[in-house]
Amino acid sequence: MKKIIKLLLCTLIFSMVCTQLILFIADHTGLTLLRQKNMATLIYSCCVAVAGCVLIELNRIPRLPAVRLREVLETDGYSDEYYAIMLRWHDACLKRGYSHTARLTLAESLIDGGHTDEGLEILEKLNVDKLDSGHKRVYYNTLLYAAVAEGDLAAADGIFEKAQPWLYTASSKNIAASVRHTLGCYEYLRGNLKRAEAIFMQALDSKPAADVICEIKMSLALCYLDTGRLELAKEQADSAAQYAATLPLKEKLERTRELSEEVFRRRLAGTT
Numbered sequence: 001m002k003k004i005i006k007l008l009l010c011t012l013i014f015s016m017v018c019t020q021l022i023l024f025i026a027d028h029t030g031l032t033l034l035r036q037k038n039m040a041t042l043i044y045s046c047c048v049a050v051a052g053c054v055l056i057e058l059n060r061i062p063r064l065p066a067v068r069l070r071e072v073l074e075t076d077g078y079s080d081e082y083y084a085i086m087l088r089w090h091d092a093c094l095k096r097g098y099s100h101t102a103r104l105t106l107a108e109s110l111i112d113g114g115h116t117d118e119g120l121e122i123l124e125k126l127n128v129d130k131l132d133s134g135h136k137r138v139y140y141n142t143l144l145y146a147a148v149a150e151g152d153l154a155a156a157d158g159i160f161e162k163a164q165p166w167l168y169t170a171s172s173k174n175i176a177a178s179v180r181h182t183l184g185c186y187e188y189l190r191g192n193l194k195r196a197e198a199i200f201m202q203a204l205d206s207k208p209a210a211d212v213i214c215e216i217k218m219s220l221a222l223c224y225l226d227t228g229r230l231e232l233a234k235e236q237a238d239s240a241a242q243y244a245a246t247l248p249l250k251e252k253l254e255r256t257r258e259l260s261e262e263v264f265r266r267r268l269a270g271t272t
Contacts, residue, residue, distance in 0.1 A: 061101060062092040073246035078113030100131055104138045111146045113248070120146055137166045137175055145182045148189050156186055177208030181216050188223065197223045214243035218256045225263050233260050 065085055072082045086109055093102035103122050110119035123143055131139055140163035147156035170179040180203035187196035200223065203216045217240035224233035237257050244253045 061096065061098045062089055064089055064105070070246070073248065075247065077247035077251070078109070078115075082113070083109070100126070100135045104135060104142065108138070108142045111142060111149070116146050116150060133166070134172065134175075137170050137172075137179065140166050141170075141175065141179050141182050144186060148182065148185045151189065153189055156189060160186060173207065177203045177206035177212050177216070180206060181208075181212060181219065184216075184219060188219065193223050193226055210243040210245060211249060214240045214245075214249050214253070217243070218253060221256055221260060225260060230260070230264055233263075 069082060069085055072079060072085065076082065086106055090102045090106045093099070103126060107119040107122040110116070110122070119142070123139065123146075126139065128136065128139060140159065144156060144159045144163050144167070147159055167179050167183060170176050180199050184196045184199035184203060187193075187199060197220065200216050200220045204213065208216065217236045221233045221236040221240065224230070224236060237253065237260055240253055240256070244250045
């Protein structure tokens, strides 16, 4: 809201100054056309429109270079080049005042790439009380996922206590599936396999992006493996392969398949 008010004030002030300057020039150059009735209002309106468009563009959050980041992920994974691109975008966001979005997104990408300590360091510097509801959901989702990925149940329990009011109310299409996947992973870590499986199925119903679908299906495969439903585990792993477009997902899927094959071998050995 403060940003909108500031933008509006800048637009109005600039337009008034610009209008007066144009009329001043008209007076000293003999441009009587600009001094006709209602011309001042027309000039001011045009200045407002132009200034508004320019200021909105200058203050818009920089577009995340998602296509280029995807290309790097597909060939090199979370490489130095990937994080160099992310840091350039992050710095551009900071210059325009979008610090929360920039830091949360960078922290999330660091944690996804296995740089958990660096990601958590960024999150620790954020003042949670100053985050809006959307940013709080991203914050808690990222924080909980980091604890679960590290297998730190005690830390995950502590985060979950604070996070659940925000995570269980996540409904935005951009984050709902990711949040449900994180909650399912948390329940899996706690050993609540039935609960985890149900949440993963809910996540699939949230119409997630392809990379999130891949993650969910791999998680379901683990649930099925742990409950002895090996055929279903294999089906989910095979299905996940359709969505594994990036190098990190392909590597994670390969580990899931190796685990699945190992369980199959053990079962066969036990029946011979």
